[in-house]
Amino acid sequence: MLFPSPLVPARLVRRYKRFLADCRLDDGEEVTAHVANSGSMLGLATPGSRVYLAPSSDPKRKLAWSWQLVEVDGALVGIDTGLSNRIVAEAIAGGRIRALAGYDRLRREVPYGERSRVDMLLEGDGRPPCYVEVKSVTLSRRPGLAEFPDAVTARGAKHLAELAAVVRGGARAVLLYLVQRGDCHSFELAADIDPTYAAAAGAARAAGVERLVVHADVMPAGIEIRSDF
The missing domain is CATH 3.40.1350.60 (Trna Endonuclease; Chain: A, domain 1)
Known part of the structure; x- marks a missing residue:
């Protein structure tokens, strides 16, 4: 399964309310991303972690970003269930x-x-x-x-x-x-x-x-x- 558009790297600021995450893009802009994962994400939501976000140009979406991957000890993990x-x-x-x-x-x-x-x-x-x-x-x-x-x-x-x-x-x-x-x-x-x-x-x-x-x-x-x- 290929992502429809290139993912954008960022740093995790915090995950909250289960389905939301604040992330900082490499240019310094802070954005809020949707988190399609209802689990605890134990070990995957450490602030400062390298994450990868999928952008969306759909004007009907409430959030323009979706959190897809996180890097843990050099390995990538897919978090979008x-x-x-x-x-x-x-x-x-x-x-x-x-x-x-x-x-x-x-x-x-x-x-x-x-x-x-x-x-x-x-x-x-x-x-x-x-x-x-x-x-x-x-x-x-x-x-x-x-x-x-x-x-x-x-x-x-x-x-x-x-x-x-x-x-x-x-x-x-x-x-x-x-x-x-x-x-x-x-x-x-x-x-x-x-x-x-x-x-x-x-x-x-x-x-x-x-x-x-x-x-x-x-x-x-x-x-x-x-x-x-």
């Missing part, structure tokens, strides 16, 4: 996720469960439908180790129970963790942050929900899935 589904969908279409290859159709935001929408539904003649839920992974508290979640997520636990239900109904279900940072080579659930989610993930795997971890190369030009862990 709103892009996760697009990154994964492009990788599936390009055949870069072997475990999800061979389906003829991909539909997005399909209703299922109890007033939920699955991120992607893969369908193909002669095979069960595959429900894919995507989680963006940005947390790393130990060198090389990516973790999820970075905050308590009741919604995430609900999705796990609903994926287990579709498996019991004869479909395939995959919980895909997209690691949006280039300095990690392994993955674990952050059970100390959200033990309820970790327990729900274990129950879902026991019920047949597959866990798939994929790694993305994060670059100023774009974010692209490179390989499965």
Whole structure:
């Protein structure tokens, strides 16, 4: 996935109200950027960090900037969780996720469960439908180790129970963790942050929900899935 226009470097002044960040451009101008990330962004919002912003010329937008990347110890991290589904969908279409290859159709935001929408539904003649839920992974508290979640997520636990239900109904279900940072080579659930989610993930795997971890190369030009862990 390529960014539609070149990102603009800046320094983070502060993140606040979850979805707002004040940043200082290299020319000294201070701007407010939208933060498309509802998590805690633990370890990613240190004032003074090098960040990369996407500009917008859309007059209907309230904010002209969106925070896309942050540099942590020399590695870039993609913080815009709103892009996760697009990154994964492009990788599936390009055949870069072997475990999800061979389906003829991909539909997005399909209703299922109890007033939920699955991120992607893969369908193909002669095979069960595959429900894919995507989680963006940005947390790393130990060198090389990516973790999820970075905050308590009741919604995430609900999705796990609903994926287990579709498996019991004869479909395939995959919980895909997209690691949006280039300095990690392994993955674990952050059970100390959200033990309820970790327990729900274990129950879902026991019920047949597959866990798939994929790694993305994060670059100023774009974010692209490179390989499965």
